Amino acid sequence: MNPHQDEPIYLPTAFHSRQQQHNLLHAWGGWNGYLKPEAYTDIELEYFAIRSTTAVFDLSPMNKYRVTGPDAEAFLNRVLTRDVAKIKNGRVGYCIWCDDAGQVMDDGTLFHLGDNDYRLCSYTRAYEWLYWSSLGFDVAIxxxxxxxxxLAVQGPTSCTVLTAMGVTGLESLKPFGILEVSFQGQTLTVSRTGFTGDLGYELWIDTSAGEALWDALFAAGEPYLIKAIGTEALEIARIEAGFLQAGVDFVPAETAVRRGCTRSPFELGLGWLVDFDKPRFNGRKALLAERDAGSRYRYVMLDVDGNKPAHHSFILQHGKVVGTVTSAAWCPTAKTNLAFAQLELPADASLTGLVAEIYYERELRWNKVLAPCVAIDRAPFDPPRRRQTPAPAL
Incomplete structure (x- = not known):
């Protein structure tokens, strides 16, 4: 008999006791060693909470690294590709970091919390790499x-709910801004950030106050039909908003096993996050060479004909396979069949004549569809309320 057989494989987050009450489906998964809800009741209802009311998602398993010390800015400028000095105090910046070959290790958000005080949030674990890279810098990680x-609090009534909970100052908080308020003796950090492409906020607090924060939030949000959501609903929303996901849309360079499976910032459409005005940063030499010589792959968003999501599909051009789909979803609000694809085409090649080779199963029978695709320049969902300041109070 195994004495450890009843021990949980995943750790509970600070909100687990409350999540158990909402998770009628008992649909659980794992994220970074923690237990996470895949769905609570109904994926479609959870998705529409994001777009119609207020949705709450547990972000606690995300890797969070506090970087402090006299060399904090210089160190982060060395490991990140964008100019950290441009992320002012009280602001959040979207960032990526690369290995020496210029291949993306991960993307994430950098919070400038104070003088020489930052928090880097990432999907994949990066502590050891950050620690090794800090050699020679006067920093603590x-x-x-x-x-x-x-907690991610997202949706058109999210500002109203947080205001009803007692959070003051939201009316002047701009996108990617940070606000600190007091909550039951703890510092509650509120950032106007999210992974849904909608109006929304993220709340950060000591784990000891987790249950109290959940209770206060849901009490304030009850009149506004607040709803807990899982990763399945969030997945639809992030695709609709055009956001990439590490481990889905690209293989993090540090975990790749096979050569050629990773991607550079240029190949992911993230070249705007590479600042060559900085003298040194990881992967700079390789990225300069790629900029001059051209990239092997191109990232494109495709509007796919029909309503069959192009999951794991090949992309054809004039009958030849030129790429694969990494993410796909029928986007209910945008009414678009959206797909993210990696194409092995020259930068100057035409994006006309693209077709998705889609396979789907119905009643034990597999069907094949050749669906025409049109490359689009921007995500189909981008509402004005996402940037509106003051945020709309509904």
Missing amino acids: EDETGTVAA
Whole structure:
């Protein structure tokens, strides 16, 4: 008999006791060693909570690293591709970091919390790499993943709900801004950030106050039909908003096993996050060479004909396979069949004549569809309320 057979494989987050009450489907998965809800009741209802009312997603398993010390800015400028000095105090910046070959290790958000005080949030674990890279810099790096609880509060009534909970100052908080307020003796950090492409906020607090924060939030949000959501609903929303996901749309360079499976920032459509005005940063030499010589792959968003999502489909051009789909979804609000694809085409090649080779199963029978695709320049969902300041109070 195994004495450890009843021990949980995944750790509970600070909100787990409350999630159990909402998760009628008992649909659980794992994220970074923590237990996460895949869905609570109905994926479609959870998705429409994001777009119609207020949706709450547990962000606690995200890796969170506090970087402090006299060389904090210089160190982060060395490991990130964008100019960290341009992310002012009280602001959040979207960032990527690369290995020496210029291949993306991960993307994430950098919070400038104070003088020489930053928090880097990432999907994949990066503590060891950050620690090794800090050699020669006067910095301290602390893994806050287990001590900082986080909730994403997203949707058109999210500002109204947080205001009803007692959060003041939201009316002047701009996108990617940070606000600190007091909550039951703890510092509650509110950032106007999210992964849904909608109006929304993320709440960051010590894990000891996690249950109290959940209770206060849901009490304030009850009149506004607040709803807990899982990763399945969030997946639809992030695709509709045009956001990439590590491990889905690209293989993090540090975890790749096979050569050629990783991607550079240019190949992911993230070249705007590479600042060559900085003298040194990881992968700079390789990225300069790629900029001059051209990239092997191109990232494109495709509007796919029909309503069959092009999951894991090949992309054809004039009958020849030129790429694959990494993410796909029928987007209910945008009414678009959207797909993200990696194409092995020259940068100056035409994006006309693209076709998705889609396979889907109905009643034990597999069907094949050749669906025409049109490359689009921007995500189909981008509402004005996402940037409106003050945020709309509904």
